[in-house]
Amino acid sequence: MKIAFIGLGNMGSPLAAHLIAAGHELNVWNRSLEKAERHKSAGATVAKTPGDAVKNVEIAITMLADDHAVESLVLPSGGVIDSMAKGATHISMSTISVDLSRRLADEHTKHGQRYIAAPVFGRPDAAAAGKLFIAAAGEKDVVEHCRPVLESLGQKVFVLGDKPEMANVVKLSGNFLIASVIESLGEAIALARKYDIDPHAYVDFLTNSLFSAPVYKTYGGIIADQKYTPAGFKLRLGLKDVRLALQAGEGVDTPLPIASLIRDHMLTAVSHGMEDMDWSSTAKLAAKNAGLE
């Protein structure tokens, strides 16, 4: 299949490599040319603009940092929508707002194009290992058309509904749930430490009993070690996602009180200069609030 891949950062780059490995013909584009060039030797064609990349492809994939990046590359004249062929499909894999996802859906429809959202769960190492979980949503036949491509990008594809923004809701609420795990673990571990309980023994107990999920192991370990740098996922990106989850809630008059609480703690962490630490550093704040550190 002829595919365009826009956005070759930590997440996009390994995904593009998977597509080439799977035998697809790939046009790639990235803001900094250098990262795009790396895929040349594997057989990718490096495009000069996003518009050039998506001309004549069957599927265009975007994996970009945020709403702003997606908007500025996809919507303007000469951009992705303007350049895609009628009938071609855009798979948006970025973590973006529900509102933008709806707007993309509308614009593609107006241009006779097809659009699904398929954001992912997992860190760059999971992307490289083909271990991402993919949450997809959109019109059923479009999703099915894209399924083989998606399956070559991760370990499992979940279809969450027939409107693309449903996948964005799943992504944002999923990140909210991870942030909730971090916040509650942070509070519980601070309490344990105040009672002189060894935090590693405590986390060991949790993750070998009721809380055996990967997310508890990952973040329980970081918090017990108090090792918030280098960041796996930066606090300011986490704050952005919690904010998008709150916005998704506002859009349907739904409060998310735990998300509000986390947002406030993250803002405090940012005001303390922790924005480039791992987003689990809200646990550092919980320790501080308990008089530790």
Next chain:
Amino acid sequence: MKIAFIGLGNMGSPLAAHLIAAGHELNVWNRSLEKAERHKSAGATVAKTPGDAVKNVEIAITMLADDHAVESLVLPSGGVIDSMAKGATHISMSTISVDLSRRLADEHTKHGQRYIAAPVFGRPDAAAAGKLFIAAAGEKDVVEHCRPVLESLGQKVFVLGDKPEMANVVKLSGNFLIASVIESLGEAIALARKYDIDPHAYVDFLTNSLFSAPVYKTYGGIIADQKYTPAGFKLRLGLKDVRLALQAGEGVDTPLPIASLIRDHMLTAVSHGMEDMDWSSTAKLAAKNAGLE
């Protein structure tokens, strides 16, 4: 070993049975005689008072409903402490406050007795199946002395520290973490439903990707089904435990903001007549607050 078992409710009864099956000589006592009599045929001796039950035993185990029950049976003249032999050990398996656990430790020391706390994680069916997780704490040699008994009561024993109340902190903070899972799932599922996402598909996604722990499966299922009765663990008991976690925090000047938020939601649920529903019915409240139901 000669053991006394005080408290033969949903949790205590299967544990007593395990001890008899393991070959221990058991004195049992329960407030309602009937439940004690059931263990007679298996070989237990039914005592008339808690004091009678613990005379001449090496280990006395209590598994009672709350602080009040423990205080009224253990502390008064003619009660457990008053009747236990010097050198005998009390294993407190009830979910009680940190303060009471410390007081028990002090009293046992004054009486030349030994004391550990060993609260459990798991529901009555897990107790029956020998699948409980046991969090123990106390002086190292005392814990080791009790280990074979504890191991016959559950699937795994974790030792969390040398002061008994540490195990109570682990139990209370563990219940707080479960309540956090329920609250955050409740909010996330309400959001998903408002976007017309099927709650079962949503929970299926979560529990087959990052949130694969039992606690997400159990409560995700209940919330997706909106099936809060019959209660596995009643809301008013959950509220009691969250309150004890907050008290444990107060004792060491440690705020637990998520626990505060959960407490407030549970109080609202109680004021809405939901106190005998499963404690996951705070998710019903989250749905209500989103205009669902």
Next chain:
Amino acid sequence: MKIAFIGLGNMGSPLAAHLIAAGHELNVWNRSLEKAERHKSAGATVAKTPGDAVKNVEIAITMLADDHAVESLVLPSGGVIDSMAKGATHISMSTISVDLSRRLADEHTKHGQRYIAAPVFGRPDAAAAGKLFIAAAGEKDVVEHCRPVLESLGQKVFVLGDKPEMANVVKLSGNFLIASVIESLGEAIALARKYDIDPHAYVDFLTNSLFSAPVYKTYGGIIADQKYTPAGFKLRLGLKDVRLALQAGEGVDTPLPIASLIRDHMLTAVSHGMEDMDWSSTAKLAAKNAGLE
């Protein structure tokens, strides 16, 4: 002085009347022409467009519903900025975001014009009676130049700083403080009612002892009477302002946890169909959460 007045709603209309009464030459514009025509007999000139209204005036005043209304009338070609003379001054009295206020400041500077923000505190009846409090900010000499005009519009003018957005911060945080009074009163009155205390006696006590400010009298009375319609200020407008206060906080990495809590309660109220009630109807929710009503 030659003045333009844009926006003749409940608040703007009495202010325009004050200016005419004070002897100023007034151009008026309103989206619905009818409201503008009413000022004709008093001597105002009705303009066809906001641009027409502000041509050749020394001062242009805008009093509009929200960011969107201000943006769409002030920024486009042919709008207020495009049509004002160099050296003329724009007084923005609307409750708008800090971001928009900054953007207006920038645009006016680019066009050689002057700009201050002067939002007001008080309801329409206070506007009619000349009893508004005005919070002004901007370059000192510009504010002083506008002072006589502002003084003819309210009972007192406060100058809060030399950057226009400071006045917007004061307005938004002021509304946040009022919302905090409502929320805390709602909780306290619900508690009092549960203990069979007469809510009117309770409010009477408060407002005749430590809480003698008008804001407690107004909202204490509404809550004790449970009379949330007709709305003095609609819940959805209150929610908008609390959201703008939170955004102002985000802009400087400052959490406002009470505002987060109020936002969540207001969202719940909206999801319960209360968006057109008075914004003090969050107190109705507090009563509901206590099992009352």
Next chain:
Amino acid sequence: MKIAFIGLGNMGSPLAAHLIAAGHELNVWNRSLEKAERHKSAGATVAKTPGDAVKNVEIAITMLADDHAVESLVLPSGGVIDSMAKGATHISMSTISVDLSRRLADEHTKHGQRYIAAPVFGRPDAAAAGKLFIAAAGEKDVVEHCRPVLESLGQKVFVLGDKPEMANVVKLSGNFLIASVIESLGEAIALARKYDIDPHAYVDFLTNSLFSAPVYKTYGGIIADQKYTPAGFKLRLGLKDVRLALQAGEGVDTPLPIASLIRDHMLTAVSHGMEDMDWSSTAKLAAKNAGLE
């Protein structure tokens, strides 16, 4: 009238002096004898025990630090209840829990005695100046019987209901409302400071417009000055009262979410060593959380 006054601290001492000045015959008792002796020259009789003080009096007044002090002096054999005559009246002016107030009511009834609660609002200087506000509750004729005494102790007496604990609910919820003012002002002033608004100008604006109540003037001034020592009312006492308000809420299944939030912030303040600062130092924490200080 023959009156006993138990508890001559900062608040009790000026009240006792008012009673002597009003011509009443006074027995006084205080834990540290020295403070009692000071009233001797004015004509008071210094009793050796609380029991001695209340024998043969018509009215016994207690003004003590907390539940513990009241319990230990009033309930034991030889204490206040044991020694009061049948038909005599106990006026409890201390800030105590709803539960203890109910228990006192029960005990007095059992002993054929009468009991009202009459806690006060105001600081020691207000007590000395006769400026306290008094919130009284209890059986109507008993309250009326005590009214002349109460009126000699403060500037205004409010009767809140016929059950004594109603007055305690009013006192605790009133302190909660003051704490809410402090918390919301702390957040708002931190926001204003981040936008370079002078905090004194900001408070001046608030207290001369909508927030003209004494409580805003007192605490707005302290926060703008960042002068949290010496404490007018210590943080740890404020935390105690917020906790009692939360307990009063629990007793009737009523959440007080703002009180929960304040409790958490106060605990953090205590863990930062601020327990002996003025309770408005939660505003210092709000500033810290905004990256100020």
